[in-house]
Amino acid sequence: MNLEYTFKVEGGNFSKAGVASSDVKKVLKKLNVGPKTIRRIVVSLYEAEINIIAHAYRGEILVKISENKVETTLKDSGPGIEDINKAMEEGYSTASPEVREMGFGAGMGLSNMNKNTDKLEITSEVGVGTTVKLMNWI
């Protein structure tokens, strides 16, 4: 089994947030993946999606589902992350006041992604963009 899905993400457009995670959830449910594993996968995907919307200009999500794992790559064009270690700290955020008002930008997103993935890789170039890879065994 090898399933692939791609999604486009528009920076700043919170009204479309969660489309990718919601679709992936439906697919994983049909594949009879356990509910706890599904929640981990979709929470990390949603957080990563929100990060693109909150910080970048645009991005693309590629989800690959195979027999025993889900691998997701989120690549954005955006400001990039200057200090990834700092960004990983719980409570650290560079989100705008508008984003915080919506209840995002509390500095918990990356640590949620870390907790809910079996492997997390972040690479970033300032002024160019960020690529996040999420991997979960299923």
Add this chain to the structure above:
Amino acid sequence: MKVIDLVEEFDLKVFSGKNGLDREVGQGYVSDLLSDVLGNAQEDSVWITLQTHQNIVAVASLKDLAAIVLVNGLEPDNDSVEHSNREGIPILGTKLGTFEMAGMLYGSIKK
């Protein structure tokens, strides 16, 4: 205990998501930070919040929450209502504040 039992017991307004009123409730969570809910809420929880935009429905759906309760007489945005109807996750409302609502739900769910 089901969502509908809480609606009746506390005279909550049902804004949307009527399909989900028969859902069992096991827990509660109180937060206005979406990442906090994503990180820490338990499945089958009733979630008390001040947030009214449609991302609350996405968060509730991804975490398998039972229902959302808006406090202080707040009303959901239009797209929250649509999304909630689609997902079958009820958005409920009360004029009470967070403290009172949480206390009452705690007493009822933990009984």
